[in-house]
Amino acid sequence: MASEKTTAIVVRLIEFSESSLVTTLFTRDFGKISGLAKGARRPKSAFEGALDLLAVIRIVFLHKSSDVLDLLTEAKLDRSFRAARRDLKRLHAGYYVAELLNELTDAGDPHPELFDAADEALREIDGDGEVNRVVFRFELTALDLLGHLPALHECAGCGEELETRERYPFGQLSGGLLCPTCRSRHRQVASVSAAVIEVMRTFSHLENENWRTAPLPPKVQGELRGLMNHYLNNLAGKRLKMHAFLQEDRSAT
Numbered sequence: 001m002a003s004e005k006t007t008a009i010v011v012r013l014i015e016f017s018e019s020s021l022v023t024t025l026f027t028r029d030f031g032k033i034s035g036l037a038k039g040a041r042r043p044k045s046a047f048e049g050a051l052d053l054l055a056v057i058r059i060v061f062l063h064k065s066s067d068v069l070d071l072l073t074e075a076k077l078d079r080s081f082r083a084a085r086r087d088l089k090r091l092h093a094g095y096y097v098a099e100l101l102n103e104l105t106d107a108g109d110p111h112p113e114l115f116d117a118a119d120e121a122l123r124e125i126d127g128d129g130e131v132n133r134v135v136f137r138f139e140l141t142a143l144d145l146l147g148h149l150p151a152l153h154e155c156a157g158c159g160e161e162l163e164t165r166e167r168y169p170f171g172q173l174s175g176g177l178l179c180p181t182c183r184s185r186h187r188q189v190a191s192v193s194a195a196v197i198e199v200m201r202t203f204s205h206l207e208n209e210n211w212r213t214a215p216l217p218p219k220v221q222g223e224l225r226g227l228m229n230h231y232l233n234n235l236a237g238k239r240l241k242m243h244a245f246l247q248e249d250r251s252a253t
């Protein structure tokens with residue numbers, strides 16, 4: 001049983017007994033792990049102040065076999081997520097990042113770049129970042145890094161390059177944009193405006209920072225939010241809980 005060290009984001013906490021917690025952590029080097037933190041609920045523990053939702057922590061844990069919980073032996077706080085105290089919208093966005101990490105990744109499947117993207121998104125959400133913009137960027141980055149980015153330049157059905165149009169058929173189950181010929185062969189096809197596709201192309205481009213300054217008018221945000229909710233729910237195989245809160249918050253901005 002090897003003792004491992006890594007950095008992690010706390011994505012879920014469940015009270016296990018009077019004194020212990022079961023933690024779900026998205027780690028940089030080992031992907032998602034579930035670890036038992038014995039004594040974590042006692043005032044003076046080896047985890048003092050570190051096991052908070054959305055905190056970035058440095059951990060030591062014992063890697064157990066696949067069907068048992070790992071054992072967390074140490075956790076030190078790198079950065080806590082403070083938005084809860086000042087802004088509900090930022091708190092909900094933070095919870096949503098955690099939900100995506102938990103629902104879209106498998107246990108023990110490492111994605112260091114996704115960890116870095118989540119770390120960066122949480123830092124911006126907890127700071128002065130434009131919340132909706134940062135959330136869209138994180139969703140599209142996560143989809144790309146996990147191999148689920150919808151086709152945005154060519155037809156998801158036949159691979160043909162798409163002509164420029166005002167609205168595009170988007171196959172929710174077929175992995176993105178469709179050409180007129182392929183459209184008829186697919187179910188759950190939405191009609192999406194060119195403006196939304198343009199935002200998706202810009203925001204999913206990992207090599208540049210154009211997403212920071214690209215126009216993102218409220219109307220485009222609304223349409224994109226609906227499209228992403230549908231697409232991500234299909235991918236996760238369930239309705240993601242935090243979508244309801246993201247939509248509620250949109251009217252306030």
Ligand SMILES: [Zn+2]
Binds near residue numbers: 155160181
């Ligand atoms: Zn096609």
